[in-house]
Amino acid sequence: MTDVIIIGAGVVGAAIARELSRKDRSVLVLEKNSDVCEGTSKANSGIVHGGYDAMPGTKKAFFNVKGSLMMEELSKTLDFPYKRNGSLVLLPDGADEETLDALFQRGLKNGVKGLEIIDRDRLHELEPNVNDSVRKALYVPTGALVCPFLLTIALAENAAVNGVEFRFDTEVTDIRKEDGAFRVFAGGEEYSSRYVINAAGVYADVIHNMVCPQKIAIRPVRGQYCLFDRTVGSVIKHTLFSLPTAMGKGVLVTPTVHGNLMAGPTAEAVDDREATNTTAVGLETVLQKGSLSVNSLPGRKVITSFAGLRAREKGGDFIIGEDRNVPGFIDVSGIESPGLSAAPAIGVHVAGLVNELDQRPDRKDFAETRKGTPSMANADEKTRQRLIKENPAFANVICRCELVTEGEIIDAIKRPLGARTLDGVKRRVRAGMGRCQAGFCSPKVAQILSRELGISEEEITKSGKGSEILKGIAKHDI
Numbered sequence: 001m002t003d004v005i006i007i008g009a010g011v012v013g014a015a016i017a018r019e020l021s022r023k024d025r026s027v028l029v030l031e032k033n034s035d036v037c038e039g040t041s042k043a044n045s046g047i048v049h050g051g052y053d054a055m056p057g058t059k060k061a062f063f064n065v066k067g068s069l070m071m072e073e074l075s076k077t078l079d080f081p082y083k084r085n086g087s088l089v090l091l092p093d094g095a096d097e098e099t100l101d102a103l104f105q106r107g108l109k110n111g112v113k114g115l116e117i118i119d120r121d122r123l124h125e126l127e128p129n130v131n132d133s134v135r136k137a138l139y140v141p142t143g144a145l146v147c148p149f150l151l152t153i154a155l156a157e158n159a160a161v162n163g164v165e166f167r168f169d170t171e172v173t174d175i176r177k178e179d180g181a182f183r184v185f186a187g188g189e190e191y192s193s194r195y196v197i198n199a200a201g202v203y204a205d206v207i208h209n210m211v212c213p214q215k216i217a218i219r220p221v222r223g224q225y226c227l228f229d230r231t232v233g234s235v236i237k238h239t240l241f242s243l244p245t246a247m248g249k250g251v252l253v254t255p256t257v258h259g260n261l262m263a264g265p266t267a268e269a270v271d272d273r274e275a276t277n278t279t280a281v282g283l284e285t286v287l288q289k290g291s292l293s294v295n296s297l298p299g300r301k302v303i304t305s306f307a308g309l310r311a312r313e314k315g316g317d318f319i320i321g322e323d324r325n326v327p328g329f330i331d332v333s334g335i336e337s338p339g340l341s342a343a344p345a346i347g348v349h350v351a352g353l354v355n356e357l358d359q360r361p362d363r364k365d366f367a368e369t370r371k372g373t374p375s376m377a378n379a380d381e382k383t384r385q386r387l388i389k390e391n392p393a394f395a396n397v398i399c400r401c402e403l404v405t406e407g408e409i410i411d412a413i414k415r416p417l418g419a420r421t422l423d424g425v426k427r428r429v430r431a432g433m434g435r436c437q438a439g440f441c442s443p444k445v446a447q448i449l450s451r452e453l454g455i456s457e458e459e460i461t462k463s464g465k466g467s468e469i470l471k472g473i474a475k476h477d478i
Contacts, residue, residue, distance in 0.1 A: 043308025401434020
């Protein structure tokens with residue numbers, strides 16, 4: 001029997017897994033997809049929100065502010081990119097100034113530090129390319145950027161090093177509680193555990209309702225984004241928000257931690273929990289609304305678009321805690337924005353709940369830190385030469401757009417919870433993230449995956465079962 005089963009390997013599930021691994025207990029993570037970070041966590045803006053938006057007294061407000069304050073130190077401990085760039089909530093001509101003032105007061109009540117309402121002159125000093133129609137802004141200096149992929153991967157890798165077991169392609173189909181323990185049916189197998197933690201994103205209500213008599217309901221909300229080429233990544237420095245609405249924080253325009261520019265998301269309630277397709281109307285909306293924040297938003301520089309789903313629970317707040325009717329079942333549900341920002345704090349809190357229910361000694365060999373894959377694109381010349389001397393594969397460039405080498409790809413495959421798919425490599429080392437969007441490097445990445453995993457190229461997938469990229473050999477050499 002496993003001590004704890006976590007359902008879901010997104011950023012929240014990974015954060016919980018890492019914190020639970022500090023104690024001497026067995027932890028198993030079940031994920032229906034082929035890798036970590038393949039659900040909500042993979043498709044968001046990568047913003048570390050300051051915490052001014054959520055209503056005071058809510059779980060969203062508490063965990064957002066606490067998690068945001070933890071993120072910079074965590075980035076040093078687990079070696080993922082973080083940049084504090086600050087945020088601006090823009091007030092255009094004709095908009096209601098009371099809404100901006102209300103956000104300012106809300107942020108103060110939530111404990112956000114350094115908030116200011118600034119005038120047009122100060123705003124244009126900070127952001128010369130902000131739209132000329134904007135007359136005031138709420139300045140949030142604690143806003144920051146992370147890479148959502150690398151944050152999630154870092155948490156999961158560190159958890160795995162500390163003994164957490166991950167099983168992928170393992171969808172939970174039923175949960176029963178019998179004789180004080182949980183029977184979890186997933187991927188055609190049965191698992192048993194003392195505790196279950198539900199971190200299943202847009203499927204969290206499905207998981208909850210399998211075992212809990214008091215039902216919850218989650219409605220997926222689709223957000224579409226446009227990603228721009230690095231050549232326009234410096235158009236702005238801060239994250240620019242429009243005034244929020246009942247559906248969310250509105251369309252933002254932001255630099256990314258990797259130097260691109262990004263605009264989005266839309267907010268569209270959908271019924272399909274896998275509806276991550278983009279639409280012409282949605283992307284047009286992103287560009288049109290984004291242009292209200294930035295003068296001359298460079299639409300011709302868009303290199304790709306994507307969509308993600310937010311897990312909106314009808315009550316509007318995070319659901320975090322042990323179910324009153326099913327002891328040992330802990331919900332971490334309805335984790336929409338600012339879930340990424342809140343994840344480190346949620347991880348600590350949920351691990352604390354388990355520790356109260358099941359006291360265990362600390363692991364004496366807990367590995368606190370983690371080192372990420374070396375990046376030749378970001379390394380100085382001395383580091384590059386050292387890496388090449390240690391392994392000549394670091395001199396073989398595979399992805400020219402992002403300057404990703406064979407050595408980096410091999411490391412991404414061989415490290416804990418290593419890449420098994422093209423998207424897995426892409427998320428770990430950015431091969432295929434550039435202007436050509438994997439148009440040139442995919443065949444070579446597939447060859448490296450085939451070689452390092454010891455499987456045929458026909459078995460290589462983009463993102464798990466059903467996404468094979470080769471169907472066979474069309475022509476044999478004679």
